[in-house]
Amino acid sequence: MTEELLDRRDLDFMLHDWLNAGALIDRGTADALIDLSGKLAVEHFLPHFKRNDSDEPRLEGGAVRLQPAIGAALARYAELGLFAAGFPEAQGGMGLPYLLCAASFSCFAAANVATAAYPMLTVANARLIATFGSAAQFEAFARPQIEGRWFxxxxxxxxxxxxxxxxxxxxxxxxxxxxxxxxxxxxxxxxxxxxxxxxxxxxxxxxxxxxxxxxxxxxxxxxxxxxxxxxxxxxxxxxxxxxxxxxxxxxxxxxxxxxxxxxxxxxxxxxxxxxxxxxxxxxQMFLMMNEARIGVGIGAAAIGYRGYRLAARYARERLQGRPPGQRGGAPVAIIEHADVKRMLLQQKCYVEGAMALCLYCARLVDTAPERPDDAALLGLLTPIAKTWPSEYGLAANDIAIQIHGGYGYTRDFDVEQLWRDNRLNPIHEGTTGIQAIDLLGRKILRDGTALPILDQRIAATAASAAKTAGLEAHAAALTTAWQAIGETIAALRAGEDARAFDNATPFLHAFGHGVVGWLWLSQAVAAAALAPAGEAERDFVAAKRHACRFFFECEMPKVGPLLAFVASASDVAAAAPSRMF
Missing domain, CATH: 2.40.110.20 (Butyryl-CoA Dehydrogenase, subunit A; domain 2)
Structure with a gap:
């Protein structure tokens, strides 16, 4: 997998060191699938990324024609059995866990999300028919999709x-x-x-x-x-x-x-x-919609992640400016400037946090059938898994353009196309506002059974972090933020029902930041438990901890003001007369 896409060490860390994928599948099989996915993404999806933008589908004689490279890439995807990866062997699949399939998909979404959209929808379509359709419907309509012949x-x-x-x-x-x-x-x-x-x-x-x-x-x-x-x-x-x-x-x-x-x-x-x-x-359709929502989140995280990798590479190569106080001398790489480091840290927090959120939810998909608590938690987190990566993966792409300077706004560099691709994700599979109402209404105020489960898991992570050197302050900050979220929810429950959803979107942003802060701290605890051998591993662990610190110092403080606005029950938006616009 090239540096243009995802950080393989980070993906391995999330899968194995943090989410314990080994409890679902052996390491060799997991590594082989990610290796294969990265290779196929680079060799068959990435090469026509730019052509997808310029050679759009066209309508000719009532039929839609695609550029041939899309068909060739998806034929190879089908030939290697990737449409079938997540289905049981009895249905013609490989029986791989959804967690591994999600990680595989992230490689293709990072390389070329427009082409990757076809298998994402096809797999979800086939799964719905396999779940709710008759045996005859499965054979007639789902099996050809699992084989990758039909979409x-x-x-x-x-x-x-x-x-x-x-x-x-x-x-x-x-x-x-x-x-x-x-x-x-x-x-x-x-x-x-x-x-x-x-x-x-x-x-x-x-x-x-x-x-x-x-x-x-x-x-x-x-x-x-x-x-x-x-x-x-x-x-x-x-x-x-x-x-x-x-x-x-x-x-x-x-x-x-x-x-x-x-x-x-x-x-x-x-x-x-x-x-x-x-x-x-x-x-029935909610099965497909919820799978697609997690898929959209993974795609948004992956697009943002690729933009971050490109920005980091550009920042290491672009020579411009000199350190503060220095006059004359050779210019330095812009990565040496504090503000560029700030932007890169912000990107890193957003994209690695978004990927962690999506993979955590993918892990819940695997365990939900046997664990009711995991099923309830998955339902609560799905609006966040769709929306937070869509909003903040896009923000990471925006930052990537800024780091590239004037060049970032040109079509010669990939970051502007990545931004445009990711800009669609806040509206895909339900807008941010719709997801916010779903989270606050259906998942919290109407049915609060999943919230105590999340409370317990966050408390457990905070307790572990409080015993880990260097993470004590973050544990306290997480506990404080989550208490504020709980108090805001209590205030909304006690307030006027008709006004509860007026500020659902700010609530979603605060809640999402709280969840991602929890997952960042959980990753930091897992990283602290590693015994890194060699400079590269020590650098990786240090980077995880530093990014966690950045999130808690620069992002978690945003939770308080958002919650204060929500708790105020302000009608500043709802009361605005339509004629004023």
């Missing part, structure tokens, strides 16, 4: 209904039944469909949210009436389904990912098969 999408949003899925208007009319289950005819429009059409897979499996009208033709109100349908581009008998690409959305980033407006049923209705029972659609 998958998720079709949720519509032109008039983005985050508000209760307002979807796509209709599904019963159309008999066959060996694949109850069949329906779908009509409607879906917007912002990543991978909605392309020419590099044999087929595309759309998972479509729609509503079944009542006897009077009226659609059910709210989300309870949403059902989920499997709608393939090519039907099992080889005929083209009634799914049409109405247009391409040209986004500022992820330009290699074909983003489509799809029309279902222009000539009578697209054939689809219902998954499970009517009305279960949104509950």
């Amino acid at each position: 998958g999408t998720m079709c949720l949003s519509e032109p008039q209904a983005g985050s508000s899925l209760a307002d979807v208007r796509t209709r599904a009319l019963p159309d008999g039944a066959d060996a694949l289950g109850a069949r329906y005819r779908l009509t409607g429009n879906k917007m912002w469909i990543s991978g909605g059409d392309q020419d590099v897979s044999e087929n595309i499996v759309h998972l479509v949210l729609a509503k079944v009208p009542d006897e009077d033709g009226a659609l059910p109100e709210g989300t309870a009436g949403i059902s989920l349908f499997i709608v393939p581009k090519i039907l099992p008998d080889g005929r083209r389904n009634d799914v049409t690409v109405a247009g391409l959305n040209h986004k500022m980033g992820y330009r290699g990912t074909a983003n489509c407006l799809l029309n279902f049923g222009e000539t009578g209705g697209a054939t689809g098969w219902i998954v499970g029972a009517p009305g279960d659609g949104l509950r």
Whole structure:
């Protein structure tokens, strides 16, 4: 893995020294997969990173055409079995833990997130069908995706209904039944469909949210009436389904990912098969959405991480300026300037903290089926795993441009494209505001069962850190910050329900910083337990501890003011009259 992507020693530390991946899989298998992923990412994904930006998908004759390098890279990805990595052997997979699959995916997202988006969605699509679909549906629609021959999408949003899925208007009319289950005819429009059409897979499996009208033709109100349908581009008998690409959305980033407006049923209705029972659609789709949210977080962390690596390399090579007080003499590398070091430390804290958060949640995915506490904690942390990396990985990319100076704003350097790619992630799979409401509403105020579990784990880390030389102050700071978070939650519970969500986003930022501070301290405790042999290892441990110190001295102090604003129940935003804007 080249220096342009991720720090392999850091990835190994997170997997093995910190998260104990050895309890899930042997070290040799883990190392082999990461080696393979890094090599494939560098050789087949990275080379067309820039071309993805300039040679966008194009609509020709009703079909979307991609640059050939995307298809070649994904064919190699499939050939090596990486679509199948996380599925049980009985389903044609390798049976690898999700933690290892997430680490593998981070390599590809760092190299070329637009191309990596296709397998991320495909794997999540196949997993949903494997979980909720019938045996016949699995064989017909999931297995070809696990083999990497077919790709998958998720079709949720519509032109008039983005985050508000209760307002979807796509209709599904019963159309008999066959060996694949109850069949329906779908009509409607879906917007912002990543991978909605392309020419590099044999087929595309759309998972479509729609509503079944009542006897009077009226659609059910709210989300309870949403059902989920499997709608393939090519039907099992080889005929083209009634799914049409109405247009391409040209986004500022992820330009290699074909983003489509799809029309279902222009000539009578697209054939689809219902998954499970009517009305279960949104509950089922949450499986795919939550996997995609963690995937988006990993991608955001990886893009930010690559920007950090590029900025650090540039800072070591760029000669400019002289130390304070020195006149004349040769210029020094800009990495010697305190402000550049500050920016690099901030990047390091953001990207390594974001990666730690996502991999910690991936570890919970593996243990959740047997450990109810881990399942509850995963549900609580998923909005953070999606949002914190998306916001602060983007901030790291912003800093990377600043470190590059004027060159960072040009297309000659990768950092401006990385920023544009990452700018999409705060809106992918639910905006920051939506995730904030989910965290505060559903996960904390409505169902507070997971919060005490998180409290206990944070307290345990603080207790360990308090006994570790050099980490005592950080342990006390974490305890203080988390107490303030608890007090703010108590105040919100006691306040006016209608106003509780007005400042949910500042709360999410404070809560996210508290969680990432905990994970930084946990990493520092793990690093302190190592017995580094050699200068490189000693430098690595020292860097982990120094970055933890930076986070606690420069980032954790932001928690207090954010919480004070939330606890004040300020209506400064809610009370602003719409006419003032």
